[in-house]
Amino acid sequence: MTNPRRVRRSEVRRTLPDMPQSIARGRRLPLLLLVLVSLASVALFLYGESLQRWRYQRLPTDALLVGARTHPDDLLLSEAAGERLLNAGRPLEARDLLIPLAERAPQRVSLVILAGRAAWQAGDPEAAGRLLHRAVEQAPTNPEARYWTAEFLYSRGYAGEARTLLQEVVQLSPGHGQAWCRLGEIELNDEHYERALEQLDRAEKLQPSAESAGHRAAAFRALGRVPEARVAARAAYQRGRTADNAVLLGQILQLTPNAPSLQEAQELFREAVRLNPQSVEGYKLLAINQRSQGQYQEAVRTLRRMLRVAPAVSEGYLLLGQSYQALGNKPLADAVLRIYRAMEPRETRVSRAEYQANISKGAVLAQLALVRTYLEVGRQDLAREVLGRVRRKNPEHPEVAELLRQADGPPTLKIPPLPADPEGDAP
Amino acid sequence: MRGLVFCGLLLGITAGCRTAGPAAPSTAPLQFRDTAAALGVRFQCGISDVTPLNITRMVTGGAGWLDYNSDGWPDLVLSGLRGVRLYHNERGRAFRDVTGGSGLEPISGEPQGVASADYDGDGRPDLLVTLLDGMKLFRNAGAGKFQDVTRAADLTLRGWATSAAFADVNGDGRLDLYVGRYVHFAPGLPEYQIDGDAQLSLGPDVYDARQGLLYLNLGGGRFREATRAAGLGDAHGKTLGVSFTDYDADGDQDLYLANDQALGDFYQNDGRGHFRNISLENGTAASGSGRRQAGMGVDWGDYNQDGRLDLLVTTFYNEPKSLYRQDAGGVFTEVGQSAGLTLPQLRGTAFGVAFADWNNDGVEDLMLANGHVQDQLDRVDAATGYRQRTQVFLNRNGTFQDVSADAGPAFGEKIVGRALAVADYDRDGRLDAVVANFVGPPLLLHNESPASNWLGIRLQSRSRNREGIGALVTLTSGRVNQIRSVQTGRSYLSAFPAEAHFGLGAETHASAEIRWPDGQVQQVAELKLNTVNFVRQQN
Numbered sequence: 001m002t003n004p005r006r007v008r009r010s011e012v013r014r015t016l017p018d019m020p021q022s023i024a025r026g027r028r029l030p031l032l033l034l035v036l037v038s039l040a041s042v043a044l045f046l047y048g049e050s051l052q053r054w055r056y057q058r059l060p061t062d063a064l065l066v067g068a069r070t071h072p073d074d075l076l077l078s079e080a081a082g083e084r085l086l087n088a089g090r091p092l093e094a095r096d097l098l099i100p101l102a103e104r105a106p107q108r109v110s111l112v113i114l115a116g117r118a119a120w121q122a123g124d125p126e127a128a129g130r131l132l133h134r135a136v137e138q139a140p141t142n143p144e145a146r147y148w149t150a151e152f153l154y155s156r157g158y159a160g161e162a163r164t165l166l167q168e169v170v171q172l173s174p175g176h177g178q179a180w181c182r183l184g185e186i187e188l189n190d191e192h193y194e195r196a197l198e199q200l201d202r203a204e205k206l207q208p209s210a211e212s213a214g215h216r217a218a219a220f221r222a223l224g225r226v227p228e229a230r231v232a233a234r235a236a237y238q239r240g241r242t243a244d245n246a247v248l249l250g251q252i253l254q255l256t257p258n259a260p261s262l263q264e265a266q267e268l269f270r271e272a273v274r275l276n277p278q279s280v281e282g283y284k285l286l287a288i289n290q291r292s293q294g295q296y297q298e299a300v301r302t303l304r305r306m307l308r309v310a311p312a313v314s315e316g317y318l319l320l321g322q323s324y325q326a327l328g329n330k331p332l333a334d335a336v337l338r339i340y341r342a343m344e345p346r347e348t349r350v351s352r353a354e355y356q357a358n359i360s361k362g363a364v365l366a367q368l369a370l371v372r373t374y375l376e377v378g379r380q381d382l383a384r385e386v387l388g389r390v391r392r393k394n395p396e397h398p399e400v401a402e403l404l405r406q407a408d409g410p411p412t413l414k415i416p417p418l419p420a421d422p423e424g425d426a427p
Numbered sequence: 428m429r430g431l432v433f434c435g436l437l438l439g440i441t442a443g444c445r446t447a448g449p450a451a452p453s454t455a456p457l458q459f460r461d462t463a464a465a466l467g468v469r470f471q472c473g474i475s476d477v478t479p480l481n482i483t484r485m486v487t488g489g490a491g492w493l494d495y496n497s498d499g500w501p502d503l504v505l506s507g508l509r510g511v512r513l514y515h516n517e518r519g520r521a522f523r524d525v526t527g528g529s530g531l532e533p534i535s536g537e538p539q540g541v542a543s544a545d546y547d548g549d550g551r552p553d554l555l556v557t558l559l560d561g562m563k564l565f566r567n568a569g570a571g572k573f574q575d576v577t578r579a580a581d582l583t584l585r586g587w588a589t590s591a592a593f594a595d596v597n598g599d600g601r602l603d604l605y606v607g608r609y610v611h612f613a614p615g616l617p618e619y620q621i622d623g624d625a626q627l628s629l630g631p632d633v634y635d636a637r638q639g640l641l642y643l644n645l646g647g648g649r650f651r652e653a654t655r656a657a658g659l660g661d662a663h664g665k666t667l668g669v670s671f672t673d674y675d676a677d678g679d680q681d682l683y684l685a686n687d688q689a690l691g692d693f694y695q696n697d698g699r700g701h702f703r704n705i706s707l708e709n710g711t712a713a714s715g716s717g718r719r720q721a722g723m724g725v726d727w728g729d730y731n732q733d734g735r736l737d738l739l740v741t742t743f744y745n746e747p748k749s750l751y752r753q754d755a756g757g758v759f760t761e762v763g764q765s766a767g768l769t770l771p772q773l774r775g776t777a778f779g780v781a782f783a784d785w786n787n788d789g790v791e792d793l794m795l796a797n798g799h800v801q802d803q804l805d806r807v808d809a810a811t812g813y814r815q816r817t818q819v820f821l822n823r824n825g826t827f828q829d830v831s832a833d834a835g836p837a838f839g840e841k842i843v844g845r846a847l848a849v850a851d852y853d854r855d856g857r858l859d860a861v862v863a864n865f866v867g868p869p870l871l872l873h874n875e876s877p878a879s880n881w882l883g884i885r886l887q888s889r890s891r892n893r894e895g896i897g898a899l900v901t902l903t904s905g906r907v908n909q910i911r912s913v914q915t916g917r918s919y920l921s922a923f924p925a926e927a928h929f930g931l932g933a934e935t936h937a938s939a940e941i942r943w944p945d946g947q948v949q950q951v952a953e954l955k956l957n958t959v960n961f962v963r964q965q966n
Binding site: 191192193224226254255257258262284288289291292293294314315316318319321322325326328333334337340341344351352354355356359 | 620622627629630632633688690707708709710712713715716717718719754756758760761762764765766767769770808810826
């Protein structure tokens with residue numbers, strides 16, 4: 001039985017053409033206008049900033065920057081310009097633009113956060129810390145303020161403090177995929193693999209990224225769950241075709257000891273050094289893979305390329321010398337191993353300093369002692385690496401600046417040039 | 428007849444007593460049962476009631492098999508902080524502690540490990556015990572008595588002695604001795620670091636290295652220290668594993684030293700007892716990535732059946748175990764990755780190690796004794812843990828598969844494993860193993876894997892090196908060749924019987940070529956299956 005009060009939509013449509021058009025339009029126009037105006041008002045009220053932001057996003061970076069400088073009161077425009085500059089890898093300009101505005105408008109938390117990020121990326125940790133701290137104080141329930149403060153602290157080696165903040169972020173905003181991802185990474189670094197996986201799984205569900213997949217792969221690998229590690233590493237590499245992701249996938253594939261896996265791993269290591277010709281790890285893994293498959297001539301080429309990129313990597317000479325030995329080229333093997341022997345007498349002193357630095361869990365004195373040892377043996381490159389870590393945590397330490405000055409430049413360890421080998425240097 | 432083979436005659440044992448027993452009702456490829464408690468072996472090589480332990484008490488725990496009374500049944504010796512225990516093998520049915528009155532008790536100086544060989548050629552295996560400061564040589568005087576002849580033998584070594592091995596390095600027919608030494612530790616030196624709630628011992632990097640020493644056997648029960656003269660003075664020290672073998676089959680004994688946090692040393696013998704360290708050239712100095720590693724134990728075996736002996740070095744927690752494949756020209760390539768030894772599950776702290784054909788299928792498998800060194804580790808890293816599981820691997824076409832989970836409950840037990848020594852203690856044709864445990868009784872792993880054909884070879888040489896230690900035995904059965912190096916000094920702080928054991932699978936014929944330590948090559952046309960063959964060197 002049909003309900004007489006129900007009128008089908010098709011029937012309505014059918015009736016409209018029967019009406020004179022002018023009458024129909026005349027009746028509907030004011031109503032439509034009213035609705036449109038009302039909707040526009042509501043949208044502007046609710047989404048004005050977003051619409052404006054969307055409009056700004058369509059402008060080129062430099063136009064944005066000029067606009068922001070011309071209209072310093074348009075904080076939205078300045079934020080858009082600052083964000084664009086940060087994404088474009090121009091943190092110094094972002095910092096110069098944003099910090100004065102943030103000082104002027106400390107109540108605008110999004111601007112203060114952005115200014116803090118700009119200061120951090122511009123290498124001004126003091127300003128970054130101050131601004132991000134202010135943002136957290138200003139807006140205790142703002143997850144972004146805590147998130148970026150956590151990121152800043154984590155980058156400076158304060159993993160524990162970062163973890164606490166990130167835990168607060170995910171309480172405030174359980175859908176914050178990036179926070180889950182970083183939390184997982186911190187647990188991974190602390191070798192809490194199961195816990196890391198829980199957090200990385202959430203990150204993966206909320207916001208799948210190459211980073212979260214890569215961390216999951218590393219956690220699965222550490223737990224010996226090789227098939228899952230393989231799947232996750234493939235996802236990471238598909239999402240981000242970087243040298244690091246290629247290396248990770250290659251390493252995991254190699255855990256399955258069969259010829260196809262080793263071959264695919266080799267291709268990935270080759271890809272890693274193509275993507276990043278400075279990837280020492282990529283070259284080394286490629287050479288080890290080639291050696292294990294008896295491809296000593298290929299390993300020679302790879303190792304020679306690596307040593308041109310990083311001439312102070314002593315184990316490169318050892319592997320190269322052994323590869324020449326396997327090829328029966330004793331003169332070249334002897335020449336290369338002579339270089340290795342010249343680099344190794346430092347071993348005892350350096351290893352002791354490295355051990356002390358390692359067991360001191362980041363204590364500055366032990367780290368600086370290691371830096372001095374590296375400098376004594378002419379390894380400015382290694383000294384710089386350690387100093388970088390020390391400086392992140394202790395930027396004002398009185399010795400750091402002087403040691404940094406001493407560590408400037410290439411290693412003074414006298415490394416003889418590689419003996420000529422046209423075949424080994426062939427492309 | 429090209430070789431003189433006589434089975435069971437020399438020691439009065441009958442072939443019947445060596446017939447393989449019935450297989451255990453299991454479908455797992457490998458099956459072991461811990462029989463230590465049932466057979467009366469309870470010696471704990473370390474301590475578990477003192478904490479924290481400093482470096483001097485972290486790596487102790489020896490184990491060895493020697494048939495001290497020549498009755499054909501391998502007897503068991505264990506060593507550690509609580510002294511030395513000698514157990515008489517009651518025909519595989521029990522082990523009786525016969526230490527009292529044997530002359531092996533008491534031993535002062537914190538025993539570490541053991542080594543065994545008939546150094547004086549009197550037909551009885553003697554015993555060396557390494558100590559935290561020095562060592563003791565016990566001459567087997569027969570009738571279950573051992574005499575401390577350390578002083579008379581001029582074995583004046585001081586310092587922390589670890590693994591030791593006997594071999595005739597200069598071809599004079601007498602067994603010489605190499606003793607590894609670890610680090611210099613003295614009261615007053617720093618001992619611990621604080622890590623959260625745990626007090627952890629400092630590692631070897633903090634202490635000065637000590638180099639091992641070579642003692643030449645002069646005959647008449649005396650030795651002379653000849654380390655530098657023999658070219659062994661450039662060893663890196665911090666040695667934990669020591670093993671001789673004739674890796675290049677040139678008729679002399681070469682030496683590998685596994686060093687903790689230092690490059691490994693591979694000494695090639697020039698045939699006259701002079702050595703050259705070739706570890707850098709031949710690829711055995713470092714890990715596969717060219718880095719120093721914490722070398723612990725060492726063993727030789729032909730895992731890929733190419734007729735060349737390969738080398739396995741056990742390492743610390745989180746380091747891959749290094750398997751060095753010997754390629755043509757005596758060059759080694761680290762292939763742990765392609766052999767399946769880099770899986771994260773294999774990253775325990777491994778000490779003892781043995782290649783052995785557990786299932787007698789004709790390919791050498793593997794076992795690792797694991798246990799961390801930090802007794803308070805559980806407070807800061809429970810996942811890694813102080814106690815760790817022993818692992819057994821099946822060799823499948825040159826790839827090792829960890830089958831521990833299905834090989835019996837003993838492999839689920841977490842212990843602090845140190846020495847690992849292999850022998851067929853009940854003479855059922857399947858190789859058994861003992862694993863020294865720092866925190867409890869050892870594992871006595873009775874092999875109950877499905878039975879297959881097998882044979883053993885014991886040598887009797889013309890020289891004072893009566894057991895032919897250092898000989899290479901190549902067995903041919905069907906189309907397969909297998910090679911063994913007859914050595915008693917293998918693994919870590921361990922002593923093995925001077926016997927070559929071969930699995931034959933379903934093969935029913937086997938012949939052998941023996942390369943004696945003096946270089947003589949002897950063919951043995953037909954060997955008896957499922958028994959131990961005694962082969963005397965031809966004139």
